[in-house]
Amino acid sequence: MNTNEPAVTIAFYVFSALTLGGAAGVVFGRNMFHAALFLVASFFGLAGIYVLLQADFLAVVQVLIYAGAISILVVFAIMLTRQVERGNEWNQLRGPGLLLGVLLLLGLLFVLTGTQWYTGMGPYPADTVSTLARQIFGPWVLPFEVASVLLLAALVGAIIIAREE
Amino acid sequence: MAITLNHYLVLSAALFTIGLYGALAKRNAVTILMCLELMFNAANIAFVALTRAVAPQVLTGQVFALFVITVAAAEVAVGLAIVLAVYRQRRTIDATEIDLLKW
Amino acid sequence: MVAELAWLFILLPLLSFLLCVFVTRPYPRLSGYVTIAAVGATFLLALVAFWSVGNLPPDRTLESSVQWVVIGGSVLKVGLIIDSLTAVMLLVVTLISFLIQIYSQGYMAGDPGYSRYYAFMSLFTASMLGLVLANNLVLVFIFWELVGLCSYLLIGFWYQRPAAAAAAKKAFLVTRLGDLGFLSALLVAFNTTGNLDIRHLIDLAETKQLAGATLTAVGLGLFSGAVGKSAQFPLHVWLPDAMEGPTPVSALIHAATMVAAGVYLVGRTLPLFLAAPDVLLVIAVIGGLTAFMAATMGLVMTDIKRVLAYSTISQLGYMMMGLGVGGLVAGIFHLLNHAFFKALLFLAAGSIIHSVGTQDLREMGGLRRFMPVTFLTMLAGAFSLAGLPPFSGFWSKDEILLEALRFGGVGQALYILGLLTAFLTAFYTFRMVFLAFGGHYRGPAVTGDHGHDHGHGAPHESPPVMTVPLIVLAVPSVLSGFLTFGGFFGPFGEFLISRLSWHPHYEPGLDLTTMVLSAAVSILGILGAYAVYGAGWVSPEVFSSTFRSVHTLLVNRYYMDHLYNWIARRIVLGIAGLLDWVDRYGVDGVVNAIAELAVMAAGSLRLLQRGWVQFYALMVTLGIILLVAVFGFFGDIIAFLRG
Numbered sequence: 001m002n003t004n005e006p007a008v009t010i011a012f013y014v015f016s017a018l019t020l021g022g023a024a025g026v027v028f029g030r031n032m033f034h035a036a037l038f039l040v041a042s043f044f045g046l047a048g049i050y051v052l053l054q055a056d057f058l059a060v061v062q063v064l065i066y067a068g069a070i071s072i073l074v075v076f077a078i079m080l081t082r083q084v085e086r087g088n089e090w091n092q093l094r095g096p097g098l099l100l101g102v103l104l105l106l107g108l109l110f111v112l113t114g115t116q117w118y119t120g121m122g123p124y125p126a127d128t129v130s131t132l133a134r135q136i137f138g139p140w141v142l143p144f145e146v147a148s149v150l151l152l153a154a155l156v157g158a159i160i161i162a163r164e165e
Numbered sequence: 166m167a168i169t170l171n172h173y174l175v176l177s178a179a180l181f182t183i184g185l186y187g188a189l190a191k192r193n194a195v196t197i198l199m200c201l202e203l204m205f206n207a208a209n210i211a212f213v214a215l216t217r218a219v220a221p222q223v224l225t226g227q228v229f230a231l232f233v234i235t236v237a238a239a240e241v242a243v244g245l246a247i248v249l250a251v252y253r254q255r256r257t258i259d260a261t262e263i264d265l266l267k268w
Numbered sequence: 269m270v271a272e273l274a275w276l277f278i279l280l281p282l283l284s285f286l287l288c289v290f291v292t293r294p295y296p297r298l299s300g301y302v303t304i305a306a307v308g309a310t311f312l313l314a315l316v317a318f319w320s321v322g323n324l325p326p327d328r329t330l331e332s333s334v335q336w337v338v339i340g341g342s343v344l345k346v347g348l349i350i351d352s353l354t355a356v357m358l359l360v361v362t363l364i365s366f367l368i369q370i371y372s373q374g375y376m377a378g379d380p381g382y383s384r385y386y387a388f389m390s391l392f393t394a395s396m397l398g399l400v401l402a403n404n405l406v407l408v409f410i411f412w413e414l415v416g417l418c419s420y421l422l423i424g425f426w427y428q429r430p431a432a433a434a435a436a437k438k439a440f441l442v443t444r445l446g447d448l449g450f451l452s453a454l455l456v457a458f459n460t461t462g463n464l465d466i467r468h469l470i471d472l473a474e475t476k477q478l479a480g481a482t483l484t485a486v487g488l489g490l491f492s493g494a495v496g497k498s499a500q501f502p503l504h505v506w507l508p509d510a511m512e513g514p515t516p517v518s519a520l521i522h523a524a525t526m527v528a529a530g531v532y533l534v535g536r537t538l539p540l541f542l543a544a545p546d547v548l549l550v551i552a553v554i555g556g557l558t559a560f561m562a563a564t565m566g567l568v569m570t571d572i573k574r575v576l577a578y579s580t581i582s583q584l585g586y587m588m589m590g591l592g593v594g595g596l597v598a599g600i601f602h603l604l605n606h607a608f609f610k611a612l613l614f615l616a617a618g619s620i621i622h623s624v625g626t627q628d629l630r631e632m633g634g635l636r637r638f639m640p641v642t643f644l645t646m647l648a649g650a651f652s653l654a655g656l657p658p659f660s661g662f663w664s665k666d667e668i669l670l671e672a673l674r675f676g677g678v679g680q681a682l683y684i685l686g687l688l689t690a691f692l693t694a695f696y697t698f699r700m701v702f703l704a705f706g707g708h709y710r711g712p713a714v715t716g717d718h719g720h721d722h723g724h725g726a727p728h729e730s731p732p733v734m735t736v737p738l739i740v741l742a743v744p745s746v747l748s749g750f751l752t753f754g755g756f757f758g759p760f761g762e763f764l765i766s767r768l769s770w771h772p773h774y775e776p777g778l779d780l781t782t783m784v785l786s787a788a789v790s791i792l793g794i795l796g797a798y799a800v801y802g803a804g805w806v807s808p809e810v811f812s813s814t815f816r817s818v819h820t821l822l823v824n825r826y827y828m829d830h831l832y833n834w835i836a837r838r839i840v841l842g843i844a845g846l847l848d849w850v851d852r853y854g855v856d857g858v859v860n861a862i863a864e865l866a867v868m869a870a871g872s873l874r875l876l877q878r879g880w881v882q883f884y885a886l887m888v889t890l891g892i893i894l895l896v897a898v899f900g901f902f903g904d905i906i907a908f909l910r911g
Contacts, residue, residue, distance in 0.1 A: 005168075024183060058230055058231070073241055074241070093882055096189075097189035101189070101889075104182055107900060111896060117218060119170065119218045124217065135228050153239075158243050161250050185889065
């Protein structure tokens, strides 16, 4: 698929480690601020994965929206709720959650690896941005408009819910 | 060793599981929201990886991923607003203490 | 014709009862007259009935039956019978009732419950006459319970007094205990024979169709009813307490008639007992025991009515003993004589109480000067009770002793016991007489105030309305014993056995030894009482201190009341408590446990719905895992099954 395979392989494992490590940091970290920073790291790792998957536009969007906007929102929420001193506690479901999580992982791996995917349906487009644009403003234009309305509704709703009485 | 589709799918499953575990087992509502983002992203990896292998011409998976990101942004905005509202009312964002659904 | 008239015996007093309750209630004196007229009419009817029975050919009786109910195939016929036994009972009941109704006009004068008193007395007379007339055990039982009810109502006549209310309750409950046996006997007999006609049952018993365990059960049941009603040991405890009622009530119900109903019942159904000798033996022994025990208790009582009450129990025991050794004539003859002299004694005691306002013998004394008529009539009754020849009690007591002697075996022991009892009877009777009439007046100081406020004025003779019945009753008390030699229709015994539906064994004759012995113990008893209480040669304290333990035992009435209280409190209440516990924690516990189980199940299910979002998410995850498992691991099988 790709000419410089060893580099891709190394890059995949690095970005995977960054992604999963960040995620683990979010979950297992004790400090809320550190958790937020681990989240950002995880998002950057994902952006790298997207690049490896030749989804360059998505990689940019990932960095802009997730690592930029959403992380800032999360940090704001952490500061506004002033619960930092309580740390990032576990609840009573720590054990059952872990058990079910492992079971689900096993199940997913079993299904994902055991499935025969239809592959090689054609060449990958050279210019993903124009292809995406044609898709979104072509067959997917209605969902796109709905998504814009959704964003507007979310904006108004968030203001209404979060404002002081 | 070449990186195949399965590598990406396994990565996706692992990330999803980590996010799920956090969403189930943490008290802080903001952490739970962060974990939800992780799960969205796990889904996005699967979309993007599969569309590259299965439908490269139309890139449907990438379109979906874009929508997911849009919805996730809206979700985070509303979710955090709710967290703030609950915090103002009950002085806590401990998910185990927020049991308003009971009534 | 006369048989149909028998219903009037019941209807007339019943009518007077209804009149007293619904019409003449506001006019007390009228209630009294109505009752006296009704009972007087029944007395005349009784004379007619007696005359009719006497003129019947031998072995015939007068009967009138009506069909009452039909249950399935069995027809319940009830009816009235007039035979020699009934005729005697009718005369006794109506005559004594009549005299007591007259006497009550004086005794109950001014009582606010005057009309109520006469209403109850009418009802009692109706029920008692029904009891002696009934030819069917069901009918007997109904009237039996009715007289019990009247007894309850009249003992508790002064219901404002707690002691009277308690005594009424006690009498009702204790006799009910005996009636339980009576009722079971009826059920057993009906179940076996399908017919409760007395004559029918007697026929079955005499032809051995009713025998063995069934007959024994029936006999014991009937006798237990008689034990309760006639205050035999061990159910005698209610009768002394029943003295809380007005004294005429004690005279009529608790001396002459109702308490004799048990004796009457055993006499009426005697062939059943004759066919079951074991039961007969029980009757004889219980009768003898009761006679002796009650007489000993009578020795130490200080309440004049209680002395008479224990005397009544003792004499009823005598009658039971007579019947128990097979002597129908002896038992019924004693019943007749006892009815007269005991009614007389009670009425005389009532006259004393009316005059001095107390029942305590220790506060009387010297009354013979104040109340000569009462003194003389009571003396007649006392001689009769003591069994002094030739007074009536002597003759019937002799016959009972003679029957016991002829019975042999246990009978000889009972004979000795009977003689001993006769001595005690004479002693306590004259202890009472000497304490009441002898010596000097020991009551409150005699003042000039002589008014209607009894108990404060000087002792005085009662008005004629009370003394005339005393005099009338004194006549049979002295003379009725001579009926054994001859009457209107031959000697009493001959008359009694000749007009029954069965043939009792009867052997007339007198035993000189028994007569001498009986007269001797009677005179000894009277002399003994004179020595202690009349002349004062020996102080009674000498006896009570010498035999301190015996004296304590007697004063405490053999601790029978204590025993019953203990049983009621410990055993009955204990069982009740146990059952209460079982009900509360066993039965209710099961119900509550089911409810608790539902609550607990709901509680554990509630954990699934506690409004904790993360738990819901966990459940969703579980669901996903199960789906993955089902379709992942069993997908091939499912696909195979779907073809």
